[in-house]
Amino acid sequence: MSRIFVKGNEAIARGAVDAGCRCYFGYPITPQNDIPEYLSRVLPVSGGEFIQAESEIAAANMLLGAGACGVRAMTSSSSPGISLKQEAISYMAGSDLPGVIVNISRGGPGLGDIGPSQGDYFQAVKGGGHGDYRQIVLAPGSVQEAYDLTFEAFDLAFEYRNPVMILGDAILGQMMEPIDTREPAGPDLQEAASWRLEGSGERSPRIIRSLRLAEGTLGRHNQDLQEKYIKARKEIRHEEFLTSDARLVVVAFGSIGRIVKSTVRKLRKEGHMVGLLRPITLFPFPAPALQDLARQGKRFMTIEHNMGQMVEDVRLSICGLAESGFYGHLPGNLPTPEDFEEPILKELTG
Amino acid sequence: MQEVLAYKSPDILADVPTHFCPGCHHGIVHKMLASGLEDAGLAQKSICVAAIGCGAFIYNYVLVDTLEAPHGRAPAVATGVKRSSPDSLVLVYQGDGDLASIGLAEIMHAANRGEKITVVYVNNTVYGMTGGQMAPTTMLGQKTTTTPLGRQSGSDGYPMQMTEIMSRLQGVSFAARVAVNNIKNLKKAQKALRRAFEVQEQGLGFGFVEFLAACPTNWRMNALDANARVDNEMIPCFPLGIHKDVAGEAQ
Ligand SMILES: Cc1ncc(C[n+]2csc(CCOP(=O)(O)OP(=O)(O)O)c2C)c(N)n1
Ligand code: SF4
Numbered sequence A: 001m002s003r004i005f006v007k008g009n010e011a012i013a014r015g016a017v018d019a020g021c022r023c024y025f026g027y028p029i030t031p032q033n034d035i036p037e038y039l040s041r042v043l044p045v046s047g048g049e050f051i052q053a054e055s056e057i058a059a060a061n062m063l064l065g066a067g068a069c070g071v072r073a074m075t076s077s078s079s080p081g082i083s084l085k086q087e088a089i090s091y092m093a094g095s096d097l098p099g100v101i102v103n104i105s106r107g108g109p110g111l112g113d114i115g116p117s118q119g120d121y122f123q124a125v126k127g128g129g130h131g132d133y134r135q136i137v138l139a140p141g142s143v144q145e146a147y148d149l150t151f152e153a154f155d156l157a158f159e160y161r162n163p164v165m166i167l168g169d170a171i172l173g174q175m176m177e178p179i180d181t182r183e184p185a186g187p188d189l190q191e192a193a194s195w196r197l198e199g200s201g202e203r204s205p206r207i208i209r210s211l212r213l214a215e216g217t218l219g220r221h222n223q224d225l226q227e228k229y230i231k232a233r234k235e236i237r238h239e240e241f242l243t244s245d246a247r248l249v250v251v252a253f254g255s256i257g258r259i260v261k262s263t264v265r266k267l268r269k270e271g272h273m274v275g276l277l278r279p280i281t282l283f284p285f286p287a288p289a290l291q292d293l294a295r296q297g298k299r300f301m302t303i304e305h306n307m308g309q310m311v312e313d314v315r316l317s318i319c320g321l322a323e324s325g326f327y328g329h330l331p332g333n334l335p336t337p338e339d340f341e342e343p344i345l346k347e348l349t350g
Numbered sequence B: 001m002q003e004v005l006a007y008k009s010p011d012i013l014a015d016v017p018t019h020f021c022p023g024c025h026h027g028i029v030h031k032m033l034a035s036g037l038e039d040a041g042l043a044q045k046s047i048c049v050a051a052i053g054c055g056a057f058i059y060n061y062v063l064v065d066t067l068e069a070p071h072g073r074a075p076a077v078a079t080g081v082k083r084s085s086p087d088s089l090v091l092v093y094q095g096d097g098d099l100a101s102i103g104l105a106e107i108m109h110a111a112n113r114g115e116k117i118t119v120v121y122v123n124n125t126v127y128g129m130t131g132g133q134m135a136p137t138t139m140l141g142q143k144t145t146t147t148p149l150g151r152q153s154g155s156d157g158y159p160m161q162m163t164e165i166m167s168r169l170q171g172v173s174f175a176a177r178v179a180v181n182n183i184k185n186l187k188k189a190q191k192a193l194r195r196a197f198e199v200q201e202q203g204l205g206f207g208f209v210e211f212l213a214a215c216p217t218n219w220r221m222n223a224l225d226a227n228a229r230v231d232n233e234m235i236p237c238f239p240l241g242i243h244k245d246v247a248g249e250a251q
């Protein structure tokens, strides 16, 4: 459609509007404020709804309400606020409701700092709230991908009737890059017609709830959820860079994946046989691609901006086939491609 | 002999045994809601947001589109519903623990934003569903399972008067406190509820109706004594009446 130069945060906000998002609910927190600020300008004048909620708890519950009406809606926050949204996300998962949650994550635990970190990986991919559920997690590595994955997030949320999280970080949110935007999608008024609440009219009333007390119903629903997550494996996305002839495959996601790509490019020029696998869906996790590479005899190393979270999923994926080394960059500062050279070389020669 | 239909139960009130204890006022409030919606021709356009508590199963009895909300969050959930589905009549059904304790932020801000929703607040002075613990509305001296000596203001604070608090917020267009323990009070309650629906239908703003309700089980009383307690102890602590009606005639 057009080429614009924007921050990652604004790309997500624009992506949401272009993907047909009608309602946004948020609460201020750095480093994601560009998202609500953009949407407070754009949504109300285009017939949508923007609410600055009283808390992240309320914002996430507004999302639950909008999802139940079958409307494309979004909330965004950063780590401490995402913790507060977990209650509603669990209820959404338990009620089979769609909704998009953006986490422009920052350093933790606690108040941490406002710098980048990948410390929320476990919270994002393992459920986060109470109960045996998952959300689909998308991890963009560039501003263009942040825009594109926002479209995907809405489509997936409605296709699977499940919460979808876009997991970025302070680097992605604040980074400016040129992007190509798409033709805005008109709202698909039929995508939720078979289940949304709108007043019963002539049909019998619908009930949307997570409470399942009747004998066997909760067990059955938990089973249905697992089947949904297995079905979602067809949505697995990842990027491979110079892996075919690599001896060592580095696994890294999000903006760290992007930074590591520069490191890999440089090391390649120097003749080191390294490659990169960047998971784009963190749940479902690109285990099959990792297994393929493991069967080819590759070695692995996981790099994260935390002290070791995704590495557990990498090791689980290739268990019995290969091992994975690990390098964790501490939160509190911005990593550069040079930071990863020595750890990768050490792994390669070790 | 010709039969005359003297009374008809609302069509949207399910003809099933309820889970309520004998003498519980939730059932009366449910029925009043069902007939209020049906008489006003609103049932088919209603979306009810059910909270957590003994009223959580309202969808088993009042047959309208219904969504479950987490404990205390119903006004935020209803905000999302109303903003997404502005032509629907949005009804919230909350207990006093749900609304006045864990959900205080959500109710205050939904009210303050003037969300065009109707909140039915059932105040029985205890956490009924969990076995009768102290609620923010428990009266001074009232014994509960967590105030075995009776509520003491020094350590437990005071009963919260939500209708008065709501009335002070500019976003609130209608706020009333009613009771259902006798015919006279029932009639007034019906009228207040009808008015609250009108306020939403006319797009005037936020409507709030507090029902003083008996919980005989957790009050350790029979139904008649519980009804009398509403008169003798609750109404003096929580005065009945239309506390605010910005569009209506002054009361
Ligand atoms: C987050 C959370 N905390 C606690 C509970 C347990 N719980 C269920 S119902 C309830 C209290 C309900 O009391 P009230 O709102 O007064 O309703 P009542 O049953 O008296 O009508 C509580 C605390 C819960 N379901 N969720
Ligand atoms: S415990 Fe109290 S509020 Fe709950 S059903 Fe019984 S009487 Fe009603």
Ligand SMILES: [Mg+2]
Residues within 6 Å of the ligand: B053, B095, B096, B097, B122, B123, B124, B125, B126, B127, B128, B135
């Ligand atoms: Mg109660």
